[in-house]
Amino acid sequence: MSVLLIAEHNNKEVKPFTLNAISAASQINEEVHVVVIGSGSDEVAKSISQVPNVKKVIHVNNSIYENYLAENYTSVVVKLSSNYSHIVCSANTFGKNLMPRIAALLDVSQVSDITKVISDDTYLRPIYAGNAFATVKSTDKIKCVTIRPTSFDPAPTTGGSAEIQNVEAEKATEISKFLKKEEIKSDRPELGTARVVVSGGRGMQSGENFKLITAVADKLNAAIGASRAAVDAGYITNDHQVGQTGKVVVPDLYIAVGISGAIQHLAGMKESKVIVAINKDGEAPIFSVADYGLEADLFDALPKFLEELNKLNTIQK
Amino acid sequence: MKILVAVKRVIDYNVQIRVKEDGSGVITDNVKMSTNPPDDNAIEEAVKIKEAGKASEVIAVTVGEEKAQETVRKALAVGADRGILVKVDGVIEPLAVSKILQKIVDKEKPDLVFMGKQAIDDDCNQTGQMLAALLNWPQATFASKIEVKEKSLEVTREIDEGLETIEVKMPSIVTCDLRLNEPRYASLPNIMKAKKKPIEQINATDLGVDTKPRIEQIKVEEPPKRKAGIKVASVEELVQKLKNEAKVI
Numbered sequence: 163m164s165v166l167l168i169a170e171h172n173n174k175e176v177k178p179f180t181l182n183a184i185s186a187a188s189q190i191n192e193e194v195h196v197v198v199i200g201s202g203s204d205e206v207a208k209s210i211s212q213v214p215n216v217k218k219v220i221h222v223n224n225s226i227y228e229n230y231l232a233e234n235y236t237s238v239v240v241k242l243s244s245n246y247s248h249i250v251c252s253a254n255t256f257g258k259n260l261m262p263r264i265a266a267l268l269d270v271s272q273v274s275d276i277t278k279v280i281s282d283d284t285y286l287r288p289i290y291a292g293n294a295f296a297t298v299k300s301t302d303k304i305k306c307v308t309i310r311p312t313s314f315d316p317a318p319t320t321g322g323s324a325e326i327q328n329v330e331a332e333k334a335t336e337i338s339k340f341l342k343k344e345e346i347k348s349d350r351p352e353l354g355t356a357r358v359v360v361s362g363g364r365g366m367q368s369g370e371n372f373k374l375i376t377a378v379a380d381k382l383n384a385a386i387g388a389s390r391a392a393v394d395a396g397y398i399t400n401d402h403q404v405g406q407t408g409k410v411v412v413p414d415l416y417i418a419v420g421i422s423g424a425i426q427h428l429a430g431m432k433e434s435k436v437i438v439a440i441n442k443d444g445e446a447p448i449f450s451v452a453d454y455g456l457e458a459d460l461f462d463a464l465p466k467f468l469e470e471l472n473k474l475n476t477i478q479k
Numbered sequence: 480m481k482i483l484v485a486v487k488r489v490i491d492y493n494v495q496i497r498v499k500e501d502g503s504g505v506i507t508d509n510v511k512m513s514t515n516p517p518d519d520n521a522i523e524e525a526v527k528i529k530e531a532g533k534a535s536e537v538i539a540v541t542v543g544e545e546k547a548q549e550t551v552r553k554a555l556a557v558g559a560d561r562g563i564l565v566k567v568d569g570v571i572e573p574l575a576v577s578k579i580l581q582k583i584v585d586k587e588k589p590d591l592v593f594m595g596k597q598a599i600d601d602d603c604n605q606t607g608q609m610l611a612a613l614l615n616w617p618q619a620t621f622a623s624k625i626e627v628k629e630k631s632l633e634v635t636r637e638i639d640e641g642l643e644t645i646e647v648k649m650p651s652i653v654t655c656d657l658r659l660n661e662p663r664y665a666s667l668p669n670i671m672k673a674k675k676k677p678i679e680q681i682n683a684t685d686l687g688v689d690t691k692p693r694i695e696q697i698k699v700e701e702p703p704k705r706k707a708g709i710k711v712a713s714v715e716e717l718v719q720k721l722k723n724e725a726k727v728i
Contacts, residue, residue, distance in 0.1 A: 231645070232608065232618060255638040259620045262573070262608035271574045271693035274603045284697065289601055293496035294505050297697040337651070338617035341633065341644040354639070358727070382728060394658060400623070400637045407517070407597060407657060409639065415727040426492065426599075432705065436725045438717065444710075453708040453725065456717050463714055470718040477728055 163282070164193035164217075166242060168235065168251040168260065171198065171206040173228065178355055179252040181213070181316035186309040187250045188215040188317070189279040195220060195246070199238050201228035207326050214322035224331035229340035230256070236263045237332040243268055243304060248282070253308035254354070254409075265306035272306040273298055277313035291406040291429035312354065312412040312433070346401050353385040353402065357478075358415045361387030361404055361431070362397070365420020365441065365460055369397040374464040375419060381471045383479045387411065387431075389421045405430035420460045423448025440464070480534045482525040483589035484559065485580055486518040486541050488550040489600040502698040514550045517595025519557075519662035521655040524625060525593050526558030526663075533627050534591075536560050540583055542576050544568055548678060555673035556665035562676065563587075567683035567690055573601075575690040577609035582686040584614060589650065591632070596621050596654040607654035617647035620654040 165187045170177040180196075187194045195218040198207045207221040222238050239260075243249060249264060251257035253275040265272040277295070278286035284299045285307065300307075353359065360379045362372055372386070379386050387409075388402040404411055406429040416434035421427060423439070423446055431437070432451045439452035442459045449455040456463060471477065490496065491511040498505055514522075525537045539554035540563040541547045551562035565579050584592060597604040611618035619625075619634035623642070626633040636643045637656050647653075665673070683690055711717045721728045 232620075236612065255621060255636075258604045259608065259618070262605035263612040263618065265605070266574060266577060266609035266612035269574070271572045272603070272605055273694060274605060288702070289699070290490070290496040290505060291599065291602065292702055294498050294699050295702055296699045299695040299697055300693065301695060302693050335617070337615075337648045338619075339646045341646055343638075343640070343644075344642040346641045390657065399641065400658065401639065401641045406599065406602070415721070415725075425495070436721070436727050437705075437708070438721070449708070449710070451705050451708075453706075454717055454720055455708060455710040456714065457710060458714070466714040467718065470714055471728070474718070474722065474728070 163191050163247040164195055164245070165191050165248040165250055166239070166246040167194055167196045168239060168249070168257070169196050169198045169206065169210060170252060170256040171200060171203060173200045173203045174205060176206050176209055178316060178352065179254055179311035181319065182311035182314045183250060183252040183309045184213055184215050184317040185314040186276070186279060187248070190248055190250070190282050193217050197222065197239065197242060199227050199235050201225045209319065211324040211326050212320055212322045213317050215317045216322055216324045218324050219326045220329050221326055222329050222331055226331060226334040231335060231338050231340055232260045232263050233335035233338045235260055236267065239264050240267050241332060246304065248305045248307060250307050250309060252311045254311060257308045261306055261308050268304055268306065270302040270304050270306045271300070272308070273300050274308050275310045276307055277310045291425055292432065293425065310410060312410055346399055350379065351383065351385050353387055353409055353411060356385035356413055358382045358384035359387045359411050359413045360384045360417045360419065361389065361421060362392055362419050363389035363421030364391035364395060366392060366397055372398055374460070377468050378417070378464060378471070381468060382477065389427045418448050418452070419464065421448055422446045423451065480591070481536045481538065481587065481589040482528065482534050482591045482593060483538050483540060483584065483587055484521050484525045484554065485592065485594035485606070486522065486539055486550045486554055487515040487598050488512050488541065488543055488547040489515045489598055492516055492599055498699055498701045502700060504699050512549070514553055515595050515598045517597065517655050517657055520657060520659045521593040521595055522554045522557055522559060523660045523662040524655060527660065528627055529558070538563065538587060538589065540565065540580065542567060542571060542579050542683070551678055552673055553665065555676040556670045557663055560676065562678035563681065564678055565681050565683050565686070570692050571690050572692055572694060573603050573605035573609055574693065575688060576606050577613055578688045579683055579686055580610050581613045582688060591649060592652045594654055596656055607652050611652040617651045618654070619645060619647050619651060621656045622653050623656045623658045625653060625659070
């Protein structure tokens, strides 16, 4: 029995959620192998080989894998699958796109987005936007599982020295082609892993007004989030969306500004350690999950909040 | 060009979910049901493509109990031409749904299959990708923009880092994100007209697909409750609490 984990990377660096998925994988079984499918991705394979939880790295290095396509990744993983009892990856847009394609070809009913490993075949997973949790047991011979990254700590990155095995590429897909990626670069912490998240909703009223959020986020070294309403209205880009169909975040501090708190938004943030809500509607559902609620007009409250933060001698980073 | 759109009947997105006391699932009796929200986007996109003269027929299909027909009927009211209900009772997993849809695709031979990226009940996010795998078709998931070319689609996908654009050859599967379009409301005359549009009923058992669940649901529980919070009177108090009580700043 061993677990095959599919790494997400950009050919230079491994993406952080892969480390969370490695932790979950080693809770399923200690024999964790990681497949790195990439182009010129030697550094990625090497860095993963140094993760102590990893027993072997399988490196498939070919120019056809320069950009990630589910069709290309699937043929590699399916080929390797016969040696494994579990195939695992993170439940972000990378893994959500990929794993079902693999599972269907293996005739396996996938278990999506688990938040806890109960045993090697039994897992806890949220359903109905986290309004219920199901304990489920997979009866398939191979188990295909995606991991909610924020529910597992990242694996340590040094101290290991796993063997790196090179494996030949499969035939490149002819039915799908990568054209371009518009990646939004930012110096801020990543939304999925930030210690503090400041989020704005429809109450922000415009994209321009998000500068009030930005100023507070700068001060707290926070990532910027948004409700679906704010993204739909064009105030901010989709990569900031927190919620059932956006990102799930579990920061130490989540500050929701001008967000009413629809079920779908709460699904993405209600596990945060401390939640602050600033909203002028005292009846807004966001207050039901907030540790600290401030019923106020955000256009008064945010500048004042920044002013108060500026008065503090020290702020945690 | 023919477009098949798969839709699912789910508990309405505004309903507060309640877990059954015996832990066997969530309460669905006397609860408002609706079309899975991103499936509305999938129907809308197919109808728009037809209205632009690039498709000749839009077929709405659902897999579920008899009442799931309502969801197909709603799709017909916003512009789908005809419907298919594949009847199956009890729990049906995405793998079984995708096998059923594969049979429907074999029969109807559509050029495109659209569906929502995720159902808001089981939150699996699997069916489209699984169907693509079974058919050996390309998949364009989480689509926020679709451009129909002669023999391919150019699809913009919402991904964690931002946006990605891929080109997929037809036939292909697209799973739709909520920002793909603004689904229209059905007008009363169109709701009336939809009642006359045909819905073919098929029994899943007649398709020869094994729909037996592979995942055993052991129990369903409520999420842990959050401790009730407090309201603060001022920004000063908020900052003081965050600093000295919660110790997070």
